[in-house]
Amino acid sequence: MTSLTAFPLADPDLAERLALRLALVEERLRDAVTNVDPLADDASRHLVNAGGKRLRPLLTLLAAELGDGSRREVVDAAVVVELTHLATLYHDDVMDSAPLRRGAPAAHEVWGNSVAILTGDLLFARASATVAGLGPDAVRIQAATFERLCLGQLHETVGPRPEDDKVAHYLQVLADKTASLIATSARFGAMFAGCRPDVVATVTGFGEKIGVAFQLADDVIDLTSDGDVTGKTPGTDLRERVPTMPALLLRARAAGPDATDADRRLVAVLDGDLSDDGDLAEAVAALRVHPVVGETRDRAVALAQAAVRELDPLPAGPVKDALVSFADALVDRAS
Numbered sequence: 001m002t003s004l005t006a007f008p009l010a011d012p013d014l015a016e017r018l019a020l021r022l023a024l025v026e027e028r029l030r031d032a033v034t035n036v037d038p039l040a041d042d043a044s045r046h047l048v049n050a051g052g053k054r055l056r057p058l059l060t061l062l063a064a065e066l067g068d069g070s071r072r073e074v075v076d077a078a079v080v081v082e083l084t085h086l087a088t089l090y091h092d093d094v095m096d097s098a099p100l101r102r103g104a105p106a107a108h109e110v111w112g113n114s115v116a117i118l119t120g121d122l123l124f125a126r127a128s129a130t131v132a133g134l135g136p137d138a139v140r141i142q143a144a145t146f147e148r149l150c151l152g153q154l155h156e157t158v159g160p161r162p163e164d165d166k167v168a169h170y171l172q173v174l175a176d177k178t179a180s181l182i183a184t185s186a187r188f189g190a191m192f193a194g195c196r197p198d199v200v201a202t203v204t205g206f207g208e209k210i211g212v213a214f215q216l217a218d219d220v221i222d223l224t225s226d227g228d229v230t231g232k233t234p235g236t237d238l239r240e241r242v243p244t245m246p247a248l249l250l251r252a253r254a255a256g257p258d259a260t261d262a263d264r265r266l267v268a269v270l271d272g273d274l275s276d277d278g279d280l281a282e283a284v285a286a287l288r289v290h291p292v293v294g295e296t297r298d299r300a301v302a303l304a305q306a307a308v309r310e311l312d313p314l315p316a317g318p319v320k321d322a323l324v325s326f327a328d329a330l331v332d333r334a335s
Helices: 012-032 037-049 056-062 072-096 107-111 113-132 136-158 166-192 197-224 247-257 260-270 277-288 292-308 319-330
Strands: none
Touching: 012 037, 012 072, 012 113, 012 319, 037 072, 037 107, 056 166, 056 197, 056 292, 056 319, 072 107, 072 113, 072 136, 072 166, 072 247, 107 113, 113 136, 113 247, 136 166, 136 197, 197 247, 197 277, 197 292, 197 319, 247 260, 247 277, 247 319, 260 277, 277 292, 292 319
16 A cells, blocks of 8 residues: 555645656665665565555655655655665564564564564665765765664663653654654655755654654554554564553553552553463453553644644645645544
């Protein structure tokens, strides 16, 4: 499923332009992951061939419509952000022991952890080669984004310090691990379309907020959707003790003065052995109906609304409308 299938645009001319450019991005992505070495070629193509919504390149192309979206550099930038995203998925799936990605076996399940990690590194290298052609400013932005991606993963892996607020820590992880690249996607689009600095700043702020909202919506979807829909095994984060907002909110409730016996029992279930698929499914089912899932959804909606307010300085028109629809669609998935 492509971005334009998942998030149809109201303006037919805009939709047609973006569809043509997304097709070019897709072609360039497949060229970028091609390798002479057969193993590197197969492993690099694995996630590209599995598909995906291409949200980040879509946002690059959409933000570019605020300026001259036909520039060659815009497509290059869209390829860079998707290559970077794909690279992080290879690494994330190893660290999270995720068996599935986009409905297909994760790369580490096919080739092992070392090959999966090295394949992610290869894709980062290809992204770096492409961004180098966009100039030193683009290289600096890409490097800063890559740093935030690494810090987000590091802080998720290590966890909060005893004195840290666990929810605030988690939101910072999401800002670094997810929102940083989404913000850069919008920033690159406006930059390379020749937009004014204030427009670039506006869409960057939008991307930062919508990125966190997107991940909170994913936390809800991970519990409430069927694995056939998401392409991932529901509850994998619970099994691997990876924090998510519903689990964090539940633990905060269970430790508070208003905790119920049901809250404490559910925490005990999450802390138990979830290696058996049946036990994991029961834990997911129990958490799915707890009020903390609705609270997480409400947080995602509030952040999406804040992201839309970032767009206030932009002129009214189909591009602004499409950005608003983009924000709405990302969190509507969790409804």
